[in-house]
Amino acid sequence: MKISKEDVLKVAALANLELSDAEVDSYRGHLDDILTYIDKLNEVDTSNVEPLAQVVAAAEDDSALREDVVVRADVITEVLRGAPDPEAPYFRVPRVIEK
Amino acid sequence: MSAPATWTIPEVRAALDARRISARELVKDFYTRIEQRNPELNIFLALSPERAYAQADKIDAAIAAGDALPTLAGVPVAIKDVISTHGIPTTCGSRILQGYRPPYDATAVERLERSGAIILGKTNCDEFAMGSSNENSAYGPVRNPVAPDHVPGGSSGGSAAAVAANLSVAALGTDTGGSIRQPGSFCGVPALNPSYGRVSRYGLIAYASSLDRIGPLTRTVRDAAIVMSVIAGRDPRDSTSASVSVPDYAAGLKQSLHGLRIGIPDDYFGEGIDPEVRKKVEAGIALLEKLGCRRISIRMPNTDYAIAAYYIIATAEASSNLARYDGVRYGPRVPGATLIETYQKTRGRGFGAEVKRRIVLGTYVLSAGYYDAYYLKGQKVRTLIARDFRDAFQKVDAIVTPTSPVPAFRLGERTANPLQMYLADIYTVTGSLAGVPGISVPSGKTSAGLPVGLQIYGPAFGEDRVLQIAHAFEQAGGNDL
Numbered sequence: 001m002k003i004s005k006e007d008v009l010k011v012a013a014l015a016n017l018e019l020s021d022a023e024v025d026s027y028r029g030h031l032d033d034i035l036t037y038i039d040k041l042n043e044v045d046t047s048n049v050e051p052l053a054q055v056v057a058a059a060e061d062d063s064a065l066r067e068d069v070v071v072r073a074d075v076i077t078e079v080l081r082g083a084p085d086p087e088a089p090y091f092r093v094p095r096v097i098e099k
Numbered sequence: 100m101s102a103p104a105t106w107t108i109p110e111v112r113a114a115l116d117a118r119r120i121s122a123r124e125l126v127k128d129f130y131t132r133i134e135q136r137n138p139e140l141n142i143f144l145a146l147s148p149e150r151a152y153a154q155a156d157k158i159d160a161a162i163a164a165g166d167a168l169p170t171l172a173g174v175p176v177a178i179k180d181v182i183s184t185h186g187i188p189t190t191c192g193s194r195i196l197q198g199y200r201p202p203y204d205a206t207a208v209e210r211l212e213r214s215g216a217i218i219l220g221k222t223n224c225d226e227f228a229m230g231s232s233n234e235n236s237a238y239g240p241v242r243n244p245v246a247p248d249h250v251p252g253g254s255s256g257g258s259a260a261a262v263a264a265n266l267s268v269a270a271l272g273t274d275t276g277g278s279i280r281q282p283g284s285f286c287g288v289p290a291l292n293p294s295y296g297r298v299s300r301y302g303l304i305a306y307a308s309s310l311d312r313i314g315p316l317t318r319t320v321r322d323a324a325i326v327m328s329v330i331a332g333r334d335p336r337d338s339t340s341a342s343v344s345v346p347d348y349a350a351g352l353k354q355s356l357h358g359l360r361i362g363i364p365d366d367y368f369g370e371g372i373d374p375e376v377r378k379k380v381e382a383g384i385a386l387l388e389k390l391g392c393r394r395i396s397i398r399m400p401n402t403d404y405a406i407a408a409y410y411i412i413a414t415a416e417a418s419s420n421l422a423r424y425d426g427v428r429y430g431p432r433v434p435g436a437t438l439i440e441t442y443q444k445t446r447g448r449g450f451g452a453e454v455k456r457r458i459v460l461g462t463y464v465l466s467a468g469y470y471d472a473y474y475l476k477g478q479k480v481r482t483l484i485a486r487d488f489r490d491a492f493q494k495v496d497a498i499v500t501p502t503s504p505v506p507a508f509r510l511g512e513r514t515a516n517p518l519q520m521y522l523a524d525i526y527t528v529t530g531s532l533a534g535v536p537g538i539s540v541p542s543g544k545t546s547a548g549l550p551v552g553l554q555i556y557g558p559a560f561g562e563d564r565v566l567q568i569a570h571a572f573e574q575a576g577g578n579d580l
Contacts, residue, residue, distance in 0.1 A: 003463070007463070008459060011459050011462045011463045011466060012459060014462050014466060015418060015422075015446075015458050015459065015462045016422075016425070016439065016442040016443050016446055017443060017446050017447055017450075017455060017458060017459070018443040018444050018446065018447030018448070019447060019455065020447075023452070023455065026452075027455070027456055027459055030456055030517050030518070031456070031459065031460055031463065033516075033517075033518045034410065034460060034517070034518055034521070035460075035463075037406075037407060037518055038407040038410070038411060038473065040403070040404065040407055041404055041407050041408065041476050041477065041480055042476075043404075044401070044404055044479075044480055044483065046476065046479035046480065046482075046483070049479040049480075049482050049483060050479070050482055051475055051478030051479050051481070051482065052478055052479075052481040052482040052485055053309060053478060054295075054309040054339070055295050055296075055309070055485065055533065055534030055559070056295065056296050056339050056341065056534075066335055075202040075203070078200075078202040079202050079428070081200075082198070082199050082200060082202075082428075082429045082430075083427070083428055083429060084426055084427070084429075084430070084431060084432035085432065091427050091428055093427055093438050093441070094434070094435070094436070094437055094438045094441055095437075095438075096437075096438050
């Protein structure tokens with residue numbers, strides 16, 4: 001067994017994810033299967049291989065760079081309309097700092 | 100005159116030019132069909148008639164005024180629900196974005212509309228594009244129009260089904276590990292995953308940013324080429340979009356395939372492939388040879404490690420990208436006593452099972468003590484897989500494989516075992532990791548009548564080559580094999 005119930009709970013806490021007991025049990029089994037499968041990567045010798053984070057060829061010119069100019073977005077009203085608890089121009093959340 | 104619902108993009112244009120139909124009438128025709136079919140097939144999550152008719156009226160006015168029409172004038176299109184559309188509900192197939200209306204359009208949507216296309220609505224998909232069957236949508240699965248007790252594939256199942264059921268002329272999908280190509284294959288429509296960086300991701304709600312791409316699902320390969328010429332190209336709002344010039348893809352279709360070298364990777368025809376799929380793909384390769392292609396056997400020795408590398412990298416990126424759904428800025432909130440508890444409850448109840456599973460896996464492979472063993476290892480293996488493609492393209496012009504080892508399966512048949520579901524992505528995740536373009540083109544049906552897809556890979560930014568081969572294949576009767 002590669003992953004315990006405690007491991008799942010620890011990771012769920014890191015990800016701010018509330019899981020039911022049934023979910024913890026079921027995910028533990030699935031993750032165990034998947035991580036065991038992933039172990040096959042240990043067959044591959046990668047000692048002299050660089051990691052590949054993304055495939056975009058490093059731009060030969062500066063085309064990925066742009067001038068840093070301020071552009072008006074004017075979307076505050078629309079953005080707040082979709083928020084669960086807006087108080088323009090803010091998003092309201094439960095108290096974070098105790099008195 | 101054939102029924103408008105079956106028209107290709109050039110046929111729509113011909114009908115408008117000849118004034119056989121107005122854009123408004125065409126849109127109405129599609130919405131009537133959608134009303135009839137959607138209750139059964141569950142393809143559309145939201146419709147946008149106001150915006151569609153306003154755009155149709157603009158096209159009709161342009162026709163009346165005798166103005167030159169843009170490329171996609173009057174063409175009804177459907178947009179996968181992970182792509183932002185200004186003011187139109189965009190949920191990513193998730194409860195956590197229920198009721199969300201983006202304050203802006205994705206670049207691809209903006210470009211389609213600027214070219215005269217008409218947005219009919221948003222298509223159902225696996226939640227946050229995570230899945231291969233559409234069964235992970237919080238709003239219920241899409242049914243495959245070809246065989247309604249079967250899945251349409253995923254995650255762009257709604258987009259593939261919309262085209263297959265004649266509920267839109269074209270659709271945009273997104274592909275991270277196969278999510279355009281596999282549903283295209285399951286529903287029997289051409290489906291192109293462009294090179295990474297070919298189409299702007301601005302407004303695409305992220306799943307795995309180093310893999311995500313937007314591409315077309317269409318009735319014909321020519322239609323895919325036409326849509327690509329509209330949506331491809333550099334966008335200053337996506338720094339990973341490439342400054343590579345965009346050819347007129349449709350103009351390049353007529354070239355002969357004579358002398359093209361097609362690589363057939365032995366590694367893709369091993370265990371696990373359905374015998375009927377293998378037979379159809381073999382027949383497809385024989386057809387390409389008849390069209391003048393030279394078949395060359397190649398090796399892609401790291402293929403066997405692609406699934407493992409993909410599920411490390413994709414879930415790691417997902418765990419980071421999906422951190423933004425916290426019940427503060429959009430979507431419903433499940434209140435807790437503290438802010439942290441609000442996050443936990445909102446996310447715990449807002450996300451579905453597969454998304455939570457991937458967030459947990461992705462967080463695990465990135466967590467202290469495991470980063471090197473999993474995430475870094477996965478990225479190194481990704482290098483080797485990209486190298487397999489690079490080496491292959493030194494010897495061949497294109498690589499031909501099945502799109503999926505199996506045809507569409509029955510709803511519910513494969514949900515019990517997530518790993519088994521992942522393993523069926525083998526032929527598509529390789530190209531995703533390497534960043535190369537791949538198209539799935541219909542290649543006949545199994546004895547049970549289920550579509551089979553042939554996949555054609557080209558080198559990065561070789562969409563023209565891939566489309567050229569797929570078009571010749573289609574025109575030569577590839578789907579009647």
